[in-house]
Each structure stands twice: as structure tokens, then as C-alpha cells.
Amino acid sequence: MQVHKGVRRWLIAAAVTSIAAASLVGCSSSGSGTSATALPTKLTEPTKPVTITYAGAAYSAADIKPVIAAFEKAHPNITVKYEADPFNDFNSILGAQLSTKDKAIDVFDVDMPRTAAYQARGWLTDISSVFPDLKSKVDAASLAAATVNGKLVGMPYQSSTNLMYYNKKLLSAAGIADPSSSPSGRMTWEQVGTDAKKAQAAGAKYGLVFDQIDRYYQLETLSSSAGGGPGGTGTGNLTPAVDNAGWTKALTWYGDLFKDGVAPRGVTTQETPNLFANGQVAFFPGGPWWAPMFEGSKDLDFGVAPYPAFAGGTAATPTGGWSLGLSPTSTHKDAALIFMKFIGLDNGGYSQYLTALSVPPSNLAGGTKFYDNAAFKDPRMAGVVSLMKSELKNTAILRLKTVGYVEFENIITKTYDDIINGADVKSSLASATTQLKSAWATYKK
Amino acid sequence: MIKNRIGRTGLTALAIIISLLFLLPVIWLIASTFRTANETFASSSPLSWAALWPQHWTLANIESAVNNGFLQNLGNSIFVAGVTVVVGLAISAMAAFALAVIPFRGRAATFSIVVLSFLVPFEAIAIPLSQSFSQWGLSNSFLALILPGLGNGLAVFTLRQFFLGVPPSLAEAADMDGAGWARIFWSIYLPLARPALIGAGLILFLFQWQAYLWPILVVSNSNLDLAPVAISKSFGAFTNNYGQVFAETAVLAVIPAIVLLALQRFFVTSVASTGSKE
Numbered sequence: 001m002q003v004h005k006g007v008r009r010w011l012i013a014a015a016v017t018s019i020a021a022a023s024l025v026g027c028s029s030s031g032s033g034t035s036a037t038a039l040p041t042k043l044t045e046p047t048k049p050v051t052i053t054y055a056g057a058a059y060s061a062a063d064i065k066p067v068i069a070a071f072e073k074a075h076p077n078i079t080v081k082y083e084a085d086p087f088n089d090f091n092s093i094l095g096a097q098l099s100t101k102d103k104a105i106d107v108f109d110v111d112m113p114r115t116a117a118y119q120a121r122g123w124l125t126d127i128s129s130v131f132p133d134l135k136s137k138v139d140a141a142s143l144a145a146a147t148v149n150g151k152l153v154g155m156p157y158q159s160s161t162n163l164m165y166y167n168k169k170l171l172s173a174a175g176i177a178d179p180s181s182s183p184s185g186r187m188t189w190e191q192v193g194t195d196a197k198k199a200q201a202a203g204a205k206y207g208l209v210f211d212q213i214d215r216y217y218q219l220e221t222l223s224s225s226a227g228g229g230p231g232g233t234g235t236g237n238l239t240p241a242v243d244n245a246g247w248t249k250a251l252t253w254y255g256d257l258f259k260d261g262v263a264p265r266g267v268t269t270q271e272t273p274n275l276f277a278n279g280q281v282a283f284f285p286g287g288p289w290w291a292p293m294f295e296g297s298k299d300l301d302f303g304v305a306p307y308p309a310f311a312g313g314t315a316a317t318p319t320g321g322w323s324l325g326l327s328p329t330s331t332h333k334d335a336a337l338i339f340m341k342f343i344g345l346d347n348g349g350y351s352q353y354l355t356a357l358s359v360p361p362s363n364l365a366g367g368t369k370f371y372d373n374a375a376f377k378d379p380r381m382a383g384v385v386s387l388m389k390s391e392l393k394n395t396a397i398l399r400l401k402t403v404g405y406v407e408f409e410n411i412i413t414k415t416y417d418d419i420i421n422g423a424d425v426k427s428s429l430a431s432a433t434t435q436l437k438s439a440w441a442t443y444k445k
Numbered sequence: 446m447i448k449n450r451i452g453r454t455g456l457t458a459l460a461i462i463i464s465l466l467f468l469l470p471v472i473w474l475i476a477s478t479f480r481t482a483n484e485t486f487a488s489s490s491p492l493s494w495a496a497l498w499p500q501h502w503t504l505a506n507i508e509s510a511v512n513n514g515f516l517q518n519l520g521n522s523i524f525v526a527g528v529t530v531v532v533g534l535a536i537s538a539m540a541a542f543a544l545a546v547i548p549f550r551g552r553a554a555t556f557s558i559v560v561l562s563f564l565v566p567f568e569a570i571a572i573p574l575s576q577s578f579s580q581w582g583l584s585n586s587f588l589a590l591i592l593p594g595l596g597n598g599l600a601v602f603t604l605r606q607f608f609l610g611v612p613p614s615l616a617e618a619a620d621m622d623g624a625g626w627a628r629i630f631w632s633i634y635l636p637l638a639r640p641a642l643i644g645a646g647l648i649l650f651l652f653q654w655q656a657y658l659w660p661i662l663v664v665s666n667s668n669l670d671l672a673p674v675a676i677s678k679s680f681g682a683f684t685n686n687y688g689q690v691f692a693e694t695a696v697l698a699v700i701p702a703i704v705l706l707a708l709q710r711f712f713v714t715s716v717a718s719t720g721s722k723e
Contacts, residue, residue, distance in 0.1 A: 053665075058682050061667060062513075083665040086677035093661050096572050103664065104584070270685050271486065278483040289683035297483060322682075358683045 057090035106330040112145035113399035142362035155321030155344040173200035179305035181383030199282035207262040211286030222250035237402035240436035319396035407439035506688035534640035541604030563598030565638035575662035600645035607641035
């Protein structure tokens with residue numbers, strides 16, 4: 001059937017939202033988001049062969065393969081069937097699959113900020129009794145992200161951080177000195193904006209391009225640094241707080257980048273790393289996982305600097321990643337929990353077996369191998385390891401923790417897009433507030 | 446006369462220029478298949494001739510697509526679309542024949558339901574339908590991928606409209622010669638309907654060829670992934686491979702283009718040659 005692409009996207013979104021809403025109504029009557037089935041207090045290895053299904057999107061099937069192979073070697077009676085979903089649609093697909101009470105899925109990736117929303121929909125299992133002492137084993141932010149109302153509902157396995165890449169050639173052409181890689185030499189966004197314009201005048205195609213150009217994951221740091229907070233407040237963070245001075249300041253600054261042509265309009269998040277990789281961008285705040293791609297561009301001379309902050313504001317860097325959730329309908333909870341323990345805890349966790357560079361693991365002991373990755377030894381990445389460690393410890397902020405996160409992210413992404421395209425910041429934020437009030441009313445009843 | 450010729454030459458030139466403009470994105474897509482993603486992005490903005498011709502040719506994108514199992518995904522897409530076209534055409538043609546030619550009580554109401562069925566976007570019913578498929582144990586099978594494509598209201602509608610245009614005297618003559626409905630359908634209507642069947646076949650083909658939401662919902666086994674789903678899986682949380690995506694998309698776009706070009710002469714065939722002198 002021929003449906004216009006934009007219309008189709010809306011229809012998909014509407015269909016998915018309605019099914020999610022329906023399932024929420026369905027489970028709110030039961031009052032509890034978790035299964036009544038008792039969990040084993042002690043994990044016992046299955047004596048007969050068992051296959052568990054793991055639905056994920058954080059890694060491709062090829063990337064996760066060595067991890068699963070190591071698990072199956074250590075637990076010969078458990079086979080893991082990995083079902084990779086497309087990352088961009090993962091949250092919608094997973095919602096649709098889990099709301100069918102599809103018994104096929106035992107374990108699945110949980111995008112950390114969605115934990116509370118999934119818990120409320122009844123898609124997660126309280127695993128506090130099985131893993132009572134995670135505090136000493138995983139980083140505090142990851143643990144907080146996987147905990148809802150004091151209950152551990154996911155096994156956090158992966159965290160993240162950001163830094164700022166800069167193109168040395170473009171900066172030197174504009175007579176700008178290379179920024180320091182030390183957190184004490186952190187630039188201000190105001191200065192980066194000014195330098196970006198200079199670099200552009202001296203030949204850079206774009207001055208400053210954010211990795212996740214319209215995603216809350218990265219842009220939340222702007223409003224937080226400007227004192228605007230994460231966007232929600234009050235009981236359950238269900239009172240919109242995006243219509244304040246901090247958000248207005250941050251997004252006015254961000255919108256001006258596009259108005260002045262310092263950043264490009266019409267570019268999607270998937271395209272931004274390529275723009276930096278081919279030498280068109282002076283400053284690129286982004287994830288360390290792009291290091292191999294940038295290092296692969298032999299003509300690209302770049303360096304890394306701390307993620308900037310607003311003058312007079314607090315430093316804020318994005319963090320949070322993925323947890324593993326246990327489906328309440330799983331019929332192989334024992335085996336699934338053994339798998340979750342392997343990924344999150346055993347011998348430093350999954351990252352010990354992962355060959356592709358990604359992001360820091362949540363497991364405190366498991367970080368060594370990640371930081372030892374060859375990609376960080378390239379001279380162009382000098383200083384990145386101590387920088388990442390420092391940012392994770394001191395400046396990392398989680399995304400808004402609320403049961404209404406799914407709606408929040410949708411509305412805020414649209415608001416960012418409007419502002420990028422030139423809409424007035426104040427009225428866009430006022431409109432976002434109205435939409436959030438209406439979307440969150442369901443949860444306040 | 447000369448004025449006419451100049452006018453015609455001018456129009457032809459204009460037509461050629463406009464067709465070339467339509468071709469530009471396709472040429473860009475094919476060129477991007479044979480160069481690195483970085484080169485594609487570097488040459489695409491500002492737009493220059495370099496965007497349409499690779500500076501450094503490479504087969505790495507195609508290799509990467511093949512190594513990633515894209516041929517299997519493509520095979521799945523061809524199989525699903527092929528079965529849908531054959532079985533779907535049989536069903537749609539019979540339904541359209543009944544709705545156009547055979548008089549029966551409730552025909553208008555049945556036809557209204559068929560029309561309504563294709564006015565409801567498939568995406569709107571995909572999720573509840575996928576839940577039913579899951580309950581029926583049909584998930585993760587070719588059957589699950591093919592079934593929703595078979596009963597296509599638009600294909601039935603197109604064929605019915607065509608059958609209505611066939612002079613009833615042909616059926617009446619066959620009836621007088623003792624032919625039953627099945628014989629009339631098979632020997633008279635179907636052979637006449639070749640252009641309409643090709644049109645309806647394309648509707649069925651494109652429905653499956655472009656399918657994305659439905660395959661994601663009912664198939665989780667990557668061996669059964671259709672090509673569009675496989676392409677979208679090239680974008681991970683921490684990786685992207687635009688070169689491979691360009692190569693895969695080019696192949697995915699070229700196949701229907703070949704099908705359309707090969708069958709285009711049938712579209713212009715009309716019912717004028719039915720043999721009736723009405």
C-alpha cells in the first residue's frame with residue numbers, strides 16, 4: 001500500500017503508542033509491574049540443554065558473537081539465540097513484541113532512560129533478590145539507571161561518555177590554538193561557538209556539529225550546564241520543566257548555530273560522524289566509539305578535548321547506556337539470569353570478550369580492557385583515557401528518570417528539530433510544556 | 446512546418462533534460478555504491494559533478510554487503526515477493542471476476558468492503574495483526590511474511606475495473622456456447638486482462654518489496670530477514686556503514702526498476718483489440 005513516508009512514520013508511531021498505552025492501562029490495574037513468579041535465590045546451572053532468546057539492538061549480531069560464544073563455552077547447557085533488531089526502531093519494536101506477551105523473548109536490551117516506563121508497563125522483572133549487592137560491582141550511575149523505586153529491574157552492563165573532537169588543520173588555518181585535553185582546561189560553549197565561526201571563515205565547511213544532532217542524550221547536557229535541569233520535576237519527575245531560563249539559554253545558543261550556518265540543517269544523527277571524518281567540521285562533540293572511524297581517515301589530523309560547558313555553568317557530560325531486562329513471561333528464568341550475570345558481572349562482564357570498540361562497561365573491574373583498546377593508543381587520541389575516566393566520575397548526568405520518558409523523548413526530539421529549523425525557542429518550549437502536560441496526565445491519575 | 450519541427454525538437458530536449466534530472470538521484474546512489482562513504486558525503490555538499498562520479502573506485506561496499514549475508518536477505522525478498530505475486534494474482538483475479546461479472550446478492554456490499562480494506566493503511570492494523578499471528582504460532586516463517594500481502598484490495602479493485610470494461614457480449618456468447626463461469630474466466634477474461642494483471646502484479650510486488658514494519662514485527666530470526674530490514678540493521682548504536690547501505694539500497698532499487706522497464710510495453714496495451722465491434 002502506498003502511503004507517504006511522513007504519513008507512514010506517523011502511522012507507525014501512532015500504532016505503537018496506542019498499543020503501548022493499551023498495555024499500560026492493562027497492567028496498571030494489576031498495580032504491579034513485575035511478575036508474581038518467584039525468582040530463584042540461588043542460580044542453578046540447567047542439567048538439560050536450554051535455549052534462551054536475547055533481543056538486542058546495542059550491538060550487531062556480528063559484534064556480540066564472541067561474547068555469546070564465550071558464554072556458551074562457560075555454560076555448555078545454555079544456548080543463546082541473539083535477535084538483532086534495527087537500532088533506530090528498537091524501542092518501538094520491543095514495545096510491540098513485549099506487549100504481545102511474546103514468550104519467545106527471555107532477555108532484552110533496555111535503553112536505560114526507559115527503565116521506569118518499561119517497569120510500569122509490566123515488561124521487567126524485579127531481580128533485587130538475585131543480585132542484592134551490585135553497588136560494589138557496577139558504577140553508581142548505571143546502578144541508579146537500572147533501579148526503580150528501590151527495586152533492581154535490570155542488569156546494567158554498559159555506560160557511556162562523550163568528549164569533543166577537533167580538527168587540527170581547520171583550527172590552525174584560523175589561528176586557533178589546540179584545546180587542552182585536560183578537564184581543567186575545559187572550553188566554554190560560548191568560546192567554542194566563537195572559534196567555530198572563525199574556523200568556518202578560514203575554510204571549514206561547518207564550525208560545530210553535534211554527534212547526536214537532535215537527540216536528548218547529548219543535548220540534555222546543554223540545558224543542564226545552563227542550569228535548566230533535566231526537563232522534569234516534582235513527584236515522579238512528571239511536572240514539565242523545560243520552559244525555564246536554563247533551557248531557553250541553552251537552546252537559543254544551539255538554535256543560533258543553525259541560524260548562522262555554523263551547523264548544517266537537514267543532516268541526521270547517522271550522517272554527522274562522516275562529516276567530521278571527511279574533514280569538513282572543526283569541532284565535533286561526540287562519543288569515543290567513533291575513534292576507529294576517524295583514525296581510519298588517514299588525512300584527518302584531529303585531537304580530543306573535554307566536553308565543553310557554558311560559562312559560569314556546571315560541566316555536564318552525557319552518560320547511560322544499556323541494561324538487560326528479564327521478561328516476566330520467560331520460561332527459562334534460571335538460564336536467563338545466569339546469562340545476565342555473565343554479561344554484567346562475571347570476570348569483569350561482557351566487555352572482556354568484545355572485540356569491537358564501543359563504550360565503557362558498567363562493570364567497575366571490566367573497564368581495564370576497554371581503556372586498553374588500541375583505538376585509544378593512536379597519538380591523535382592522546383589524553384582520552386584519563387579524560388573519559390574523569391568525566392564518568394565527575395560530570396556524567398543521566399537522562400530524566402520518569403515513567404513518562406517515552407513520550408518525553410518524542411516530544412523533546414520534535415522540539416529540538418523545530419528549533420534547528422528556525423522556530424522561536426520560547427514558543428517551542430512553551431508548546432513542548434503543553435504537550436508534556438497532556439501526555440503525562442495519564443501517569444498522574 | 447519548420448516552426449512545428451523546432452517546437453517538437455525543443456519539447457524533446459526539455460523531456461530529455463527533465464528525465465535526466467529524475468535520473469540524478471539514481472546515478473548518485475549507484476556512484477555512492479562504488480566509493481567510500483566519506484567521499485560520498487564530501488562530494489554531496491556543495492553539490493558538484495564529483496557527486497555523480499566516484500573519484501576513487503572501490504568494490505569494498507559490495508564486498509561488505511555480500512559478507513554480511515545480504516544476498517540471502519535479497520533472496521528472501523525475491524521469494525516472498527514472487528510467491529505473493531503469483532498466489533495473490535490468482536486470488537485477486539478470481540475475486541475481481543466474481544465482483545465484476547458474476548451477479549450475486551450482496552455483491553455491492555462485498556465490493557464496498559474490498560474498497561474499505563485498502564483505504565485502511567496496513568501500518569494501522571499491523572501491530573494487532575502481528576499479535577494474532579504470534580498467537581497462531583505463525584511468527585518466524587515465510588508464511589507469516591507472505592499471507593498479509595495476498596489479499597490486496599487495491600489489486601482486486603484494479604482488476605475489477607478492468608473486467609467491467611470487457612464487453613459483456615463476449616461472456617454472453619461463451620455462455621450460449623455452453624461455457625461455465627470457470628471457463629469464461631479462464632479462457633476469455635484472463636487472456637484479455639494481461640495489462641491489468643501486470644499492473645495488479647506490480648501492486649502486490651511493491652507491497653512486499655517495500656515491506657518493513659510487518660517483517661520486523663513477525664520475524665525475529667535473522668535468516669528470514671527481508672532486504673529492507675537487513676539494510677536498517679546496518680545502523681547500530683555505535684557504528685554505521687553508509688557505504689554498505691548505499692550498495693544494498695542500489696541493488697534493492699535496481700531490481701524493481703528492471704522489472705518495470707521489462708514490463709512497461711504491456712502497460713500501453715489496451716483493450717482495443719478485444720474482437721468485439723461494439
